[in-house]
Amino acid sequence: MAANTALTDEKFQELEQYIDAMPTTKGELIRVLHKAQEIFGYLPKEVQKFVGKKLNVSTSKVFGVVSFYSYFTMTPKGEFNISVCMGTACYVRGADKVLDELKKELQIEVGETTPDGKFSLTSLRCVGACGLAPVVMVGEKVYGRVEANMVKDILLEYK
Numbered sequence: 001m002a003a004n005t006a007l008t009d010e011k012f013q014e015l016e017q018y019i020d021a022m023p024t025t026k027g028e029l030i031r032v033l034h035k036a037q038e039i040f041g042y043l044p045k046e047v048q049k050f051v052g053k054k055l056n057v058s059t060s061k062v063f064g065v066v067s068f069y070s071y072f073t074m075t076p077k078g079e080f081n082i083s084v085c086m087g088t089a090c091y092v093r094g095a096d097k098v099l100d101e102l103k104k105e106l107q108i109e110v111g112e113t114t115p116d117g118k119f120s121l122t123s124l125r126c127v128g129a130c131g132l133a134p135v136v137m138v139g140e141k142v143y144g145r146v147e148a149n150m151v152k153d154i155l156l157e158y159k
């Protein structure tokens with residue numbers, strides 16, 4: 001498991017200090033959740049509960065907001081997050097086949113992380129590099145004109 005996913009006291013303290021320093025917490029749930037995700041990397045139940053308590057908002061409301069916005073995630077990302085662009089240009093050039101190959105190789109679905117915490121898989125809308133379609137990103141690194149048979153070699157770079 002990647003070390004940065006741990007729910008340490010220091011992280012809770014950092015979040016608490018951030019909230020305590022706000023002039024008002026009224027209507028600031030989304031802002032606080034953004035900060036919480038920046039600190040923890042994701043928003044597990046424990047963090048949602050903590051935020052709800054501090055802001056005097058019910059846990060179910062917090063959960064509702066977290067599930068509504070696709071920006072928020074309840075699963076920790078892997079050490080290397082792999083994003084496959086599923087925008088139109090990438091899709092028509094076979095991004096779905098690349099994605100299928102990644103799922104097969106990693107044995108996870110989109111939105112999941114491998115059990116060793118190494119890789120997570122996400123899909124994105126157009127990343128603005130349509131000339132390179134289909135595009136896959138591993139962390140910040142961009143791979144262009146990716147074909148399904150290149151997936152193994154790309155993954156090998158990170159193993």
Ligand code: FES
Nearest residue numbers: 085087090126129
């Ligand atoms: S559609 Fe994939 S980069 Fe634009």
